[in-house]
Amino acid sequence: MRTVRLILAYDGSAYAGWQMQANTLTVQQVLEDALRQVTGGEVIRPVASSRTDAGVHALGQLVSFTTQSKLPADVFCRALNAVLPDDISIIEAADAPFGFHAIRDTIGKRYRYVVQHGKPRDLFARAYAWHVPQTLAIDAMQEAARGLVGTHDFCAFENQGSERESTVRTVHELVCLPRRINGADHLHIEISGNGFLYNMVRNITGTLVSVGRGKHPPEWPAQVLASGDRRLGGMTAPPQGLVLLHVDYREQ
Amino acid sequence: MRTVRLILAYDGSAYAGWQMQANTLTVQQVLEDALRQVTGGEVIRPVASSRTDAGVHALGQLVSFTTQSKLPADVFCRALNAVLPDDISIIEAADAPFGFHAIRDTIGKRYRYVVQHGKPRDLFARAYAWHVPQTLAIDAMQEAARGLVGTHDFCAFENQGSERESTVRTVHELVCLPRRINGADHLHIEISGNGFLYNMVRNITGTLVSVGRGKHPPEWPAQVLASGDRRLGGMTAPPQGLVLLHVDYREQ
Numbered sequence: 001m002r003t004v005r006l007i008l009a010y011d012g013s014a015y016a017g018w019q020m021q022a023n024t025l026t027v028q029q030v031l032e033d034a035l036r037q038v039t040g041g042e043v044i045r046p047v048a049s050s051r052t053d054a055g056v057h058a059l060g061q062l063v064s065f066t067t068q069s070k071l072p073a074d075v076f077c078r079a080l081n082a083v084l085p086d087d088i089s090i091i092e093a094a095d096a097p098f099g100f101h102a103i104r105d106t107i108g109k110r111y112r113y114v115v116q117h118g119k120p121r122d123l124f125a126r127a128y129a130w131h132v133p134q135t136l137a138i139d140a141m142q143e144a145a146r147g148l149v150g151t152h153d154f155c156a157f158e159n160q161g162s163e164r165e166s167t168v169r170t171v172h173e174l175v176c177l178p179r180r181i182n183g184a185d186h187l188h189i190e191i192s193g194n195g196f197l198y199n200m201v202r203n204i205t206g207t208l209v210s211v212g213r214g215k216h217p218p219e220w221p222a223q224v225l226a227s228g229d230r231r232l233g234g235m236t237a238p239p240q241g242l243v244l245l246h247v248d249y250r251e252q
Numbered sequence: 253m254r255t256v257r258l259i260l261a262y263d264g265s266a267y268a269g270w271q272m273q274a275n276t277l278t279v280q281q282v283l284e285d286a287l288r289q290v291t292g293g294e295v296i297r298p299v300a301s302s303r304t305d306a307g308v309h310a311l312g313q314l315v316s317f318t319t320q321s322k323l324p325a326d327v328f329c330r331a332l333n334a335v336l337p338d339d340i341s342i343i344e345a346a347d348a349p350f351g352f353h354a355i356r357d358t359i360g361k362r363y364r365y366v367v368q369h370g371k372p373r374d375l376f377a378r379a380y381a382w383h384v385p386q387t388l389a390i391d392a393m394q395e396a397a398r399g400l401v402g403t404h405d406f407c408a409f410e411n412q413g414s415e416r417e418s419t420v421r422t423v424h425e426l427v428c429l430p431r432r433i434n435g436a437d438h439l440h441i442e443i444s445g446n447g448f449l450y451n452m453v454r455n456i457t458g459t460l461v462s463v464g465r466g467k468h469p470p471e472w473p474a475q476v477l478a479s480g481d482r483r484l485g486g487m488t489a490p491p492q493g494l495v496l497l498h499v500d501y502r503e504q
Contacts, residue, residue, distance in 0.1 A: 011375045057376070059435075091372055120343055123263045124309070124380050181433060183311075 004073060005096035006046070006063040006080075011087040013127045013240070017054045018061075027052075030088060031063070031080075038079040039069040049106040049247045053199075055239035057128065060091070060110075062247035064102040100249075108172070108248035110192040113205040114241045117212075122184035129186065130205075130241040136187060136212030138176050144211045145174040145189075147222030148204060156228050157204050158197035159236060170194045176208070187212075190245070199236050206234035256328060257348035257501075258315040260300070263339040265379045265492070269306045270313075279304075282340060283315070283332075290331040291321040301358040301499045305451075307491035309380065312343070312362075314499035316354040352501075360424070360500035362444040365457040366493045369464075374436040381438065382457075382493040388439060388464030390428050396463045397426040397441075399474030400456060408480050409456050410449035411488060422446045428460070439464075442497070451488050458486035 008031070016024035020032070028046060035044040049062040071079065077093035084090070114129040116122050117136045122129070148171055155167040171193040179186040189205055207221045216234075224233040260283070268276035272284070280298060287296040301314040323331065329345035336342070368374045368381040369388045377383070400423055407419040423445040431438040441457055459473045476485040 009372070009375050011378075059375075086378060087375060089373060089375055120261070121341060123261050123311075123339060123341055126263075126338060128376050 001066050001068055001098070003064060003066050003096045003098050003100045004076060005094050005100060005102070006065075006077075006090055007092040008048070008061040008063050009059045009089045009091055010057060010061070011127070012052060012055050012057045014087060015054065017056065018048050018050070018052045027088060030085065034080050034083045035065065035067075037083050038071070038076065039067060042068060047102045049102045049249070050109060050244050052242075052244060053239050056242045056244070057240075058244040060246040061244055062102045062106065062249060064096060064100050064105075066098075102247075102249075105250045106195075106247055107250050108192060108194050109196060109244065110190065110246040110248075111196070111201045112243045112245050113189040113191075113201055113237060114243065115187040115189065115205070115209060115237075116184055117187055118185045120184075122182060122186075124182065125184065125186070127240055128243075130209075130238050132209060132213070134213050135185065136209065137214060138178050138187060138212065140214075140218045141187075141189075141208045141212040142176045143218040144208055144221045145176055147219065148225060149174050152225055153228060154197055154200055154225065156224050156226075156230055156233055157200045157207070158230065159199040159203065162198040164197065167197055169196065169200075174204070192246075201242060202237040202239070203230070203233055205237040205241070208234070209237065210234040253318050253320055253350070255316060255318050255348045255350050255352045256325060256345060257352060257354070258298070258317075258329075258332075258345050259343040260313040260315050261311045261341045261343055262309060262313070263379070264304060264307050264309045266339060267306065269308065270300050270302070270304045279340060282337065286332050286335045287317065287319075289335050290323070290328065291319060294320060299354045301354045301501075302361060302496050304494075304496060305491050308494045308496070309492075310496040312498040313496055314354045314358065314501060316348060316352050316357075318350075354499075354501075357502045358447075358499055359502050360444060360446050361448060361496065362442065362498040362500075363448070363453045364495045364497050365441040365443075365453055365489060366495065367439040367441065367457070367461060367489075368436055369439055370437045374434060374438075376434065377436065377438070379492055380495075382461075382490050384461060384465070386465050387437065388461065389466060390430050390439060390464065392466075392470045393439075393441075393460045393464040394428045395470040396460055396473045397428055399471065400477060401426050404477055405480060406449055406452055406477065408476050408478075408482055408485055409452045409459070410482065411451035411455065414450040416449065419449055421448065421452070426456070444498075453494060454489040454491070455482070455485055457489040457493070460486070461489065462486040 046065040116129040151170040177188040298317040366381040403422040429440040
């Protein structure tokens, strides 16, 4: 037996998220089918660092699995890409120390949330961005973002649906980057931290966008954070704007 | 009766092109259905300046139609957008001089062809770009492009399937613009002219990309042009990279 590590990219539009579920198509299921094909029938259960929701994308998802296959890692990569559909792609495959585990050995993640703001709506971005028709005040959003960086109890930005021991997390960086793409104004909200609660990035985004729309002052997100009350913050931004960019892991 | 002019944007991914055909979904059909809905049953046949192929997109398609409806143009715009699907959008609606015709009164068009070049493939661009795995030599392509500007017989860049009286056209501008989008190298080939033959933009693109790959010198596209022989040029680039950007029309 050996452990293999993959870096995976996918367009989440067609999938009910990463995690296997009965009667729906998930990225995990498609990857498991591909692994069975390239190993000639071995049943392999891949584990991913981030359990992305339906419609959420990844450019750098970290995946691990154990296998009896003797295929060299680069052959694994090419063979998987040859059988995977167009919207899932292996960026890299490598042998990992035996027992490496994509959830347990993750020490940090970076996400991007893409907002297209102003009119008209960019048709080509509709599967990859949240369209907000108002032009956003990005300086106010960046000022607000600074109030969320650091080690805090982020329970005010967690949606129900998960059971975690602690809701304390460290956000290393949170930046609002204006981008001009195909004649439309996009905003990339990039966040890195040691871990994220359920819907935390989408809830932070909804709250920052409320500031960008002028509905709340830049001090408000830090007040929501301090309150510990999810009901006080902004909406949960829709899934299609979210991309898992990168996962940092512990080298053993 | 009056004549109305629309500027239309659409994502062509889901459509068998603009033109109505039996048993397939086309943009013209969907727009005709929407016009029937907002006028309370009037049968209106919209005409478009460019008969885009299956999978080709538009940001500025010009459409005209005549109607008995008395709806003000801005109400037409909002009402159509309320019933059209997510991938078709009216940018503008305006009253036009009676008898204005989107094909007859067109005097020029501008297209963009989007190539994503180099590795890895940008998953999110796959419906909006042609992926060429090699990194392209853009300077050589730009030099080659200069040899195609002007008034020429472009029959070497026309695919069979249309019956036109003349294959002489004027290309006003043809530029290769490098773009960096989401960490990937994109190339926008933008071309404007007084008219385009069937598949002309996609054939010019395939020929320029051959130069960018180093398979032919920069002088080659002008030689293909002079030969008048379609068989000598590059491949027809795939449809999903093509976008109709803008149509110029005669003001009466």
